[in-house]
Amino acid sequence: MVDPTPFLDALARAGLRLTAPRRALAQLIADQAGHFSAADLVAESQARSLGIGRATIFRTLDALSGLGVVERIDLPSGEHAYVGCAPTHHHHVVCSRCGRTAQIDDAGLRTVVREVAQRTGYRVDEHKLELFGLCPACLPAAPFPLQRPA
Amino acid sequence: MVDPTPFLDALARAGLRLTAPRRALAQLIADQAGHFSAADLVAESQARSLGIGRATIFRTLDALSGLGVVERIDLPSGEHAYVGCAPTHHHHVVCSRCGRTAQIDDAGLRTVVREVAQRTGYRVDEHKLELFGLCPACLPAAPFPLQRPA
DNA sequence: GCCATACTGAGACTCAGTCGCATCACGCCC
DNA sequence: GGGCGTGATGCGACTGAGTCTCAGTATGGC
Ligand SMILES: [Zn+2]
Ligand SMILES: [Zn+2]
Ligand SMILES: [Zn+2]
Ligand SMILES: [Zn+2]
Numbered sequence: 129m130v131d132p133t134p135f136l137d138a139l140a141r142a143g144l145r146l147t148a149p150r151r152a153l154a155q156l157i158a159d160q161a162g163h164f165s166a167a168d169l170v171a172e173s174q175a176r177s178l179g180i181g182r183a184t185i186f187r188t189l190d191a192l193s194g195l196g197v198v199e200r201i202d203l204p205s206g207e208h209a210y211v212g213c214a215p216t217h218h219h220h221v222v223c224s225r226c227g228r229t230a231q232i233d234d235a236g237l238r239t240v241v242r243e244v245a246q247r248t249g250y251r252v253d254e255h256k257l258e259l260f261g262l263c264p265a266c267l268p269a270a271p272f273p274l275q276r277p278a
Numbered sequence: 279m280v281d282p283t284p285f286l287d288a289l290a291r292a293g294l295r296l297t298a299p300r301r302a303l304a305q306l307i308a309d310q311a312g313h314f315s316a317a318d319l320v321a322e323s324q325a326r327s328l329g330i331g332r333a334t335i336f337r338t339l340d341a342l343s344g345l346g347v348v349e350r351i352d353l354p355s356g357e358h359a360y361v362g363c364a365p366t367h368h369h370h371v372v373c374s375r376c377g378r379t380a381q382i383d384d385a386g387l388r389t390v391v392r393e394v395a396q397r398t399g400y401r402v403d404e405h406k407l408e409l410f411g412l413c414p415a416c417l418p419a420a421p422f423p424l425q426r427p428a
Numbered sequence: 429g430c431c432a433t434a435c436t437g438a439g440a441c442t443c444a445g446t447c448g449c450a451t452c453a454c455g456c457c458c
Numbered sequence: 459g460g461g462c463g464t465g466a467t468g469c470g471a472c473t474g475a476g477t478c479t480c481a482g483t484a485t486g487g488c
Binding site: 294295297298299300329330331332333334337356 | 464465466467468469470476
């Protein structure tokens, strides 16, 4: 039951209409603890009998991610998931157990990108960094790393 | 018409059989200039009348990526693509125009990962970094960056 | 309150990827 | 150089994500 206003504000600021389905979805998204999939929203919307069409859920996710307040992450499994987040450049650490994410800013990546550009001769326009592991809350539950950190 | 033996070697080393479809696919993959999708292979296999089933293509890609000689990359568009590559830890710079990729090793990312872990309290087990831009060959053709480098 | 128009829901559709199963053929052993 | 066990194949049906169309609805500027 977190605050959905950032999502609504973003929509309003972009000149998009604040319709009932969008309000409901903003709330639904704000309520998510970790990352969530479009299917999750469909299921919950049905569970809560919100009467929101599947297409609208996809369209709203598109709109919100276009505005940068929701971001798509590519799970190692190949699935797509979303997280609500701030519309500034950043990356995510994703907990493989509970799905909760933390935002991280540049964290020294700028240097890495510059070095890569220099070494490869590519002009790098865009980059994506995702980190997976266990959040502080889940750490005690799982003693061994899945893979050696690298 | 590049050399398909690295793929075949990897299969053999893993105790997998070198069947006709796998040989054909190894060649097909070796022939790819940039990244390719499962659908690309299906199409080319049909074009060359290789008679390879769709399922086999997916299964072979799974096997090869399990062995690390092929890697799945998540394009910004959300599509999945594959690239043949060395079975060591590395990342890719992907040309948004021609799809050609360059491998890059750690490139200072280790430090970034460590810093992120420290700042967030997460234990980071796995990470994925992908860079997108233009390769040296495509650079002259496209004067403006799609987005400000960040 | 009216109206242009952005948005919506329903449902059909496409396309990636999976699965089960009968058949095949690789490659080890002789 | 054959047999044979078993891993691999192809087919075709299936699932599930995401898209599209279109007629109808409701937002928000005026
Ligand atoms: Zn984000
Ligand atoms: Zn967790
Ligand atoms: Zn690779
Ligand atoms: Zn290029």
